[in-house]
Amino acid sequence: MLFKKFLFIFILALSFINLPSLSLAQEDHPEHPEYIVATTSQIGDLLKNILGDSEKIDFIMGPGIDPHLYRPTRSDMEKLLKADIIFYNGMNLEGKMEDLFHKLEKEKPVIAITDALEERELNTFSKDGKPEYDPHIWMNVANWIAATNLVKSTLSKGKWTNILQTKTDTYIDLLKDLDEVIRKQIATIPEEKRVLVTAHDAFGYLGSAYGLDVIGIQGISTESEAGIKRIEEIVDILVERKIPAVFIETSVGDHNIKAIIEGAAAMGHKVTIGGHLYSDAMGEEDTPEGTYIGMMKHNVTTITNALNSELQEK
Numbered sequence: 132m133l134f135k136k137f138l139f140i141f142i143l144a145l146s147f148i149n150l151p152s153l154s155l156a157q158e159d160h161p162e163h164p165e166y167i168v169a170t171t172s173q174i175g176d177l178l179k180n181i182l183g184d185s186e187k188i189d190f191i192m193g194p195g196i197d198p199h200l201y202r203p204t205r206s207d208m209e210k211l212l213k214a215d216i217i218f219y220n221g222m223n224l225e226g227k228m229e230d231l232f233h234k235l236e237k238e239k240p241v242i243a244i245t246d247a248l249e250e251r252e253l254n255t256f257s258k259d260g261k262p263e264y265d266p267h268i269w270m271n272v273a274n275w276i277a278a279t280n281l282v283k284s285t286l287s288k289g290k291w292t293n294i295l296q297t298k299t300d301t302y303i304d305l306l307k308d309l310d311e312v313i314r315k316q317i318a319t320i321p322e323e324k325r326v327l328v329t330a331h332d333a334f335g336y337l338g339s340a341y342g343l344d345v346i347g348i349q350g351i352s353t354e355s356e357a358g359i360k361r362i363e364e365i366v367d368i369l370v371e372r373k374i375p376a377v378f379i380e381t382s383v384g385d386h387n388i389k390a391i392i393e394g395a396a397a398m399g400h401k402v403t404i405g406g407h408l409y410s411d412a413m414g415e416e417d418t419p420e421g422t423y424i425g426m427m428k429h430n431v432t433t434i435t436n437a438l439n440s441e442l443q444e445k
């Protein structure tokens with residue numbers, strides 16, 4: 132009896148000794164991500180679509196946020212430090228956070244989704260005489276499918292392996308349908324009117340994939356201001372091609388767009404604001420535009436309706 136009691140205490144003691152080592156063993160497996168943090172809401176939405184609406188997924192840039200200028204808050208830093216894995220856009224979209232990502236990648240997986248694309252699939256532009264890549268890859272749905280596959284293959288080593296394949300397949304089918312919808316809608320705009328003027332150059336991939344001439348007043352990043360010469364050049368194009376509308380972006384100020392409209396009016400050509408577009412940020416959560424698919428549909432419907440509108444008489 133005494134022996135049994137001793138044995139019981141001995142086993143109990145053993146189990147206590149084992150407890151800490153068990154939890155250490157779990158923490159030692161970063162390939163089983165528990166808490167995933169994304170920078171942009173687009174990437175957050177992608178994660179939710181292929182993993183389910185998990186409370187383990189967070190993103191730091193909400194509606195109306197301009198990623199080019201964004202600096203992480205204290206609570207963002209807490210999320211990024213706590214994260215088991217981080218997904219960001221890359222190619223300098225989150226220009227003020229690149230150094231931070233390079234530091235964090237020494238401790239945990241920090242994945243740029245633009246790595247999903249081959250060099251030949253990327254649009255380039257010149258900055259201070261040097262070639263750089265356009266980071267706004269989500270504007271071509273084919274790129275977003277590639278990003279979805281990259282995220283899936285990165286996470287497929289984790290505990291979500293079983294649900295990932297089915298959910299990814301379903302999401303990619305939805306993305307293929309979206310691609311088709313965009314193609315059909317843009318095709319309804321007369322070719323000479325397929326010119327998209329926006330506050331900054333976020334729509335280059337939309338233009339090259341679906342056949343629109345894209346003009347961003349401020350260039351690829353919102354960091355640089357547009358000069359008067361740039362405004363005049365764009366006004367000339369609008370007048371020459373009789374373009375009826377220009378567009379506001381939800382994450383960028385509209386002062387340049389207003390200057391263009393006034394410039395065209397001074398030359399006797401009426402240009403209207405065709406509506407607001409979601410460029411670098413999506414709409415409010417729990418609205419259709421708060422998802423990637425909804426945001427793209429909103430943009431393309433707004434562009435198509437405005438560019439198809441009857442030209443105003445002079």
Ligand SMILES: [Zn+2]
Binds near residue numbers: 411
């Ligand atoms: Zn941008």
